[in-house]
Amino acid sequence: MPLKTFECKRCGACCAGESTVSISSKEIQNISQFLGLSTEEFLKKYTLLKSKTRIEMKIQDGYCIFFDTIKKICKIHPVKPYKCKEWPLTPIIFEDEENFKIIKNFCQGLKNFSWKEIKLIKNIAKIKNSSKLEL
Ligand code: SF4
Numbered sequence: 001m002p003l004k005t006f007e008c009k010r011c012g013a014c015c016a017g018e019s020t021v022s023i024s025s026k027e028i029q030n031i032s033q034f035l036g037l038s039t040e041e042f043l044k045k046y047t048l049l050k051s052k053t054r055i056e057m058k059i060q061d062g063y064c065i066f067f068d069t070i071k072k073i074c075k076i077h078p079v080k081p082y083k084c085k086e087w088p089l090t091p092i093i094f095e096d097e098e099n100f101k102i103i104k105n106f107c108q109g110l111k112n113f114s115w116k117e118i119k120l121i122k123n124i125a126k127i128k129n130s131s132k133l134e135l
Pocket residue numbers: 007008009010011012013014015087088106107108109110
């Protein structure tokens with residue numbers, strides 16, 4: 001079976017909602033630098049403290065504050081948080097078909113993938129990690 005490649009359709013669904021991803025201190029540093037801001041300025045302008053240990057991007061008009069609703073792109077793409085980079089190929093979709101179906105319904109880029117094809121991607125990723133081959 002030929003391996004399909006995931007292609008983001010820029011629907012913006014993963015950047016919309018009531019909350020966004022949590023960001024680590026390293027990510028805060030990287031994003032602040034990228035924006036030419038001090039960490040304090042970045043935190044004040046763009047983030048919310050959700051709990052003692054959880055900092056998230058602010059929401060603006062129903063989307064993460066860094067989502068460009070016209071161009072449908074992430075304004076901090078080169079330094080976006082790890083969870084944004086890995087989405088939607090997160091470990092949970094490889095673990096369970098039901099998880100895969102839920103995320104498939106939500107993400108336009110997964111619409112044409114079957115459970116079999118997703119498992120194949122997981123196996124190829126494993127081979128890639130163990131052999132360091134460029135696939
Ligand atoms: S939900 Fe999927 S297709 Fe839509 S922007 Fe996010 S990754 Fe891309």
